[in-house]
Amino acid sequence: MAVHILGGKARGFPLDTPPENITRPTAVLLRRRLFDWRQRWDGWHFVDLCAGSGAMGFEALSRGAAGVVLNEVHKVAYRVLERNRGKWDERFPEGPPARLRQGPFQALLGRLAEVVPREAWLQTVLYFDPPYQEHALYEEFWQLVKQFPGEVWVESDRLKGPALEAQRQHLSDHVKEVWQGDHWILVGRARVDGGEAEG
Numbered sequence: 001m002a003v004h005i006l007g008g009k010a011r012g013f014p015l016d017t018p019p020e021n022i023t024r025p026t027a028v029l030l031r032r033r034l035f036d037w038r039q040r041w042d043g044w045h046f047v048d049l050c051a052g053s054g055a056m057g058f059e060a061l062s063r064g065a066a067g068v069v070l071n072e073v074h075k076v077a078y079r080v081l082e083r084n085r086g087k088w089d090e091r092f093p094e095g096p097p098a099r100l101r102q103g104p105f106q107a108l109l110g111r112l113a114e115v116v117p118r119e120a121w122l123q124t125v126l127y128f129d130p131p132y133q134e135h136a137l138y139e140e141f142w143q144l145v146k147q148f149p150g151e152v153w154v155e156s157d158r159l160k161g162p163a164l165e166a167q168r169q170h171l172s173d174h175v176k177e178v179w180q181g182d183h184w185i186l187v188g189r190a191r192v193d194g195g196e197a198e199g
Contacts, residue, residue, distance in 0.1 A: 001012040001017045008061075009062055009063075010088075025053060044125065066096065067095075139162075146190060154167060
């Protein structure tokens, strides 16, 4: 199975996807609505914490993102991600490369400054799309991004995921919400606690 880039220089570019029992690709309509809304990516960085095929990050790269980091914990899915980056680099050798990381999202967030310079955080999107039913992962995510000043995109599901209203409460700036069926993506900036950020 393949998914395709929807816009930008790589429109139509096919990406392999991991087996469906391992990851769940973001619905095409959700991806289209988000990237139709945020069309200008000059100077922006995109960090996908649960990347799967990498479609969201490669979409941002196709549309001009300054840097993309794709993180995946599952070894089989990570091999698919490596294959997709190899095909991408062969087709688009002139652009910024996607940087890959393998491991839990918590580890990446704890060392975010190693992959995205702090001075770029205000124009960085953290995209979080874990297994919907793993509610505790959402709570961990919000705890870890309390010092992050950039934008967060959080995906979940009305039936399996945590309550949307509870997720909204973690935002100081609620920018956008997109839906397809029971699936939603929430866009905004996290509530920031006092103290020094780590990384």
